[in-house]
Amino acid sequence: MLKTYTTTTNVLLFTCVPLVLLLWVKFLWKRRWLYYYASKIDGPLSFPVIGSTHVLFQGNHGILQNIVQLIQKYKAPMKLWLGDKLVIVVSRPEDVEKILNNSLEKGLMYKFVIPVFGDGLFTRPVKEWKKHRKVISLTFNQHTLNSFVEIFVLYSNTFAKTLEEYVGHGCFDIFPVMSVSVLDIVCHTVMGTEVDAMKTDTKCTNWFFRASELCSIRLFNIFLHPNFIWKLTPFSKESDSVCAQFSSFVQKIINKKRSDRIGSDDDQRKKIFLDHLIQLTDEKGTWTDQELIDETKTLIVSGTDAITSTASFVLMMLGMHPEVQERVYKELCLVLEDAKTVTAEDLPKLVYLERVIKETLRLLPPATIIGRHLTEDVSLKEHVLPKGCTAMIPIISIHKDENVWPDPLKFDPDRFLPEEVVKRHPYSYMPFSAGPRNCIGNILVELERIGTTDVVSGFNYGMMAVKTMLVEILKSYKVTGTAFKSVSDIKLTFDISTKCLDGYQVKLAKRD
Numbered sequence: 185m186l187k188t189y190t191t192t193t194n195v196l197l198f199t200c201v202p203l204v205l206l207l208w209v210k211f212l213w214k215r216r217w218l219y220y221y222a223s224k225i226d227g228p229l230s231f232p233v234i235g236s237t238h239v240l241f242q243g244n245h246g247i248l249q250n251i252v253q254l255i256q257k258y259k260a261p262m263k264l265w266l267g268d269k270l271v272i273v274v275s276r277p278e279d280v281e282k283i284l285n286n287s288l289e290k291g292l293m294y295k296f297v298i299p300v301f302g303d304g305l306f307t308r309p310v311k312e313w314k315k316h317r318k319v320i321s322l323t324f325n326q327h328t329l330n331s332f333v334e335i336f337v338l339y340s341n342t343f344a345k346t347l348e349e350y351v352g353h354g355c356f357d358i359f360p361v362m363s364v365s366v367l368d369i370v371c372h373t374v375m376g377t378e379v380d381a382m383k384t385d386t387k388c389t390n391w392f393f394r395a396s397e398l399c400s401i402r403l404f405n406i407f408l409h410p411n412f413i414w415k416l417t418p419f420s421k422e423s424d425s426v427c428a429q430f431s432s433f434v435q436k437i438i439n440k441k442r443s444d445r446i447g448s449d450d451d452q453r454k455k456i457f458l459d460h461l462i463q464l465t466d467e468k469g470t471w472t473d474q475e476l477i478d479e480t481k482t483l484i485v486s487g488t489d490a491i492t493s494t495a496s497f498v499l500m501m502l503g504m505h506p507e508v509q510e511r512v513y514k515e516l517c518l519v520l521e522d523a524k525t526v527t528a529e530d531l532p533k534l535v536y537l538e539r540v541i542k543e544t545l546r547l548l549p550p551a552t553i554i555g556r557h558l559t560e561d562v563s564l565k566e567h568v569l570p571k572g573c574t575a576m577i578p579i580i581s582i583h584k585d586e587n588v589w590p591d592p593l594k595f596d597p598d599r600f601l602p603e604e605v606v607k608r609h610p611y612s613y614m615p616f617s618a619g620p621r622n623c624i625g626n627i628l629v630e631l632e633r634i635g636t637t638d639v640v641s642g643f644n645y646g647m648m649a650v651k652t653m654l655v656e657i658l659k660s661y662k663v664t665g666t667a668f669k670s671v672s673d674i675k676l677t678f679d680i681s682t683k684c685l686d687g688y689q690v691k692l693a694k695r696d
């Protein structure tokens with residue numbers, strides 16, 4: 185009996201071990217160029233299996249801070265091994281320009297956000313992304329955007345009224361309350377559907393913010409990457425539950441839009457995003473139902489999150505810098521004169537407010553880090569980034585490079601005076617990313633690129649919505665403080681879009 189057992193063990197040992205070794209050598213051989221080019225790039229110590237993830241593991245806030253510190257320590261580019269995945273951090277504006285214009289495929293990690301965002305523009309493989317991007321870009325022309333301003337005003341104004349209950353109670357987190365009103369804005373404008381989120385107290389924003397938080401937990405924990413391990417965790421069950429609730433919310437919007445369309449003629453159906461996509465799906469059959477759902481989810485999450493985050497960060501900055509706030513208020517009074525509400529024509533005149541928003545987006549960009557998967561080798565000045573790696577672009581570090589931004593932590597909106605802007609490399613500032621796969625909310629470049637004559641002014645959806653929201657708030661309130669003394673006090677999480685760890689704390693007083 186013992187003899188049979190020993191023989192079997194020996195056979196297994198002599199066949200399995202060489203087989204595993206052979207497969208391992210084959211795996212390494214196939215990736216030899218990855219290792220060769222990686223060996224020429226500096227980076228933290230890496231171990232088998234875990235790679236260099238040991239330097240990142242420190243909770244969500246720790247990850248972002250660690251990456252920023254590593255970038256300061258190593259000369260760009262810097263390599264990181266996330267398990268067997270090679271990530272190269274690129275931060276010289278010239279290199280970033282080359283990558284963002286030549287590599288349009290999203291980094292491999294983006295697949296983890298699909299349960300929340302759907303497989304829409306944000307994550308879609310390039311071949312299909314091109315088709316989607318072209319169609320969706322055309323639904324955002326300047327005429328349509330201008331017609332949205334009334335809707336921005338409507339919800340921002342109602343939101344501003346609800347803020348009265350927070351006056352005189354010290355600091356409070358403005359993000360969750362504002363996000364519901366921004367959800368109303370995005371659904372009414374982009375989807376053409378009133379969801380009355382503020383009135384019905386929907387939990388929709390909680391669902392997708394929690395779902396994106398769970399994605400980020402998975403992103404940097406390589407042990408949670410394999411599906412069979414992830415499925416064993418309580419995070420997976422929670423993620424499935426919140427994503428299902430969000431999906432059902434989106435499905436209701438689409439169903440409502442479909443039934444509203446019955447009997448209405450083409451003129452009545454304004455050619456906005458959702459109408460156009462439903463037409464392509466139901467009447468022309470060129471889009472599938474799944475594509476329609478995925479793109480709807482993507483626009484709801486990206487739009488709501490980025491607008492709320494930007495407007496909340498600006499209010500925090502104004503709370504820290506009373507002199508800047510006074511200048512913003514004076515400009516606002518001058519532009520609005522006696523008018524009660526802001527119009528599409530007023531928005532471009534609010535030039536100082538725009539500089540304040542831009543400076544806030546420099547210090548606190550909602551997308552702190554973005555990534556591209558390289559399908560070809562990319563030659564930079566001194567290095568080659570091999571095909572198969574992910575190029576990681578740390579927008580947050582690029583925005584604080586002291587060679588480009590003297591005294592980088594100082595909040596100074598005048599860095600965005602036109603004469604200052606021309607002195608800098610265009611890729612040294614990119615809160616909306618850059619190149620062909622930049623933010624869809626930043627459509628000027630896009631429409632020019634795809635060759636339509638309907639060229640819009642530089643005012644994109646995101647900027648217009650943020651400006652309107654801020655005007656409606658600042659008309660009636662003064663931000664008299666925040667829980668933070670300076671930018672360096674603000675702790676950011678590494679989320680799909682970054683969040684303020686301690687909440688977006690502001691204190692408001694009513695203006696006379």
Ligand code: HEM
Pocket residue numbers: 305306307317374482483486487488490491494545549550551554555614615616617621622623624625645646647650
């Ligand atoms: C207001 C401030 C905004 C900021 C700072 C911002 C920032 C960004 C950034 C940095 C990206 C690139 C992400 C990456 O490459 O991984 C992006 C992509 C995207 N954003 Fe925005 N965004 C904003 C507003 C909006 C709005 C209002 C919408 C929609 C209504 C939107 C929809 C999208 C979509 C769909 C993408 C994916 C684009 C593609 O891959 O083709 N964003 N955004």
